[in-house]
Amino acid sequence: DAGVTQSPTHLIKTRGQQVTLRCSPKSGHDTVSWYQQALGQGPQFIFQYYEEEERQRGNFPDRFSGHQFPNYSSELNVNALLLGDSALYLCASSLGQGVVRNQPQHFGDGTRLSIL
């Protein structure tokens, strides 16, 4: 039973560039959430995708965008990278049939993004 997989594991970019991170949810899951974890902080909610739509968004600028594909996999895109975007980006999956609030999420290992 495949868990949540994320790629790439590590990525180094420079300011102003664009990046795409990828996530495949756990088998059977249809909902994907993305989080940013900066040093010393807990994961911060970026957005959640269900049925190929963004259904809730956290306090992140429009430079952060996403997509969910028919097979439930998801991408996180960040444009015009800033030094402050350096962080661990986590993807989490769950079943989204309106009851995700009290279901545990299954996390991937994350993508470590470094901005130079």
Add this chain to the structure above:
Amino acid sequence: ILNVEQSPQSLHVQEGDSTNFTCSFPSSNFYALHWYRWETAKSPEALFVMTLNGDEKKKGRISATLNTKEGYSYLYIKGSQPEDSATYLCALNTGGFKTIFGAGTRLFVKA
């Protein structure tokens, strides 16, 4: 802005010690509380989901309690082992699809 606070930030204990830490949240915004364990170089792993005031959950040597009226949850580890060393995260859901995480308590268990 809703804040989920965890204390202490870090904790060093000896093998065999029992320990506990706290997660505090606004009591007026509660729907569900999640606890996760995050070992170094691994992904966060779900421990408990708690929804009712007075809930108590147990998994082996780890247990958790919930007080939604005063806005806190305690996580207890009985007889800590080196393999319990990890960051313990709590996360609040307020009824939408967003989950708000605390900064975590980093536990170090020395053999």
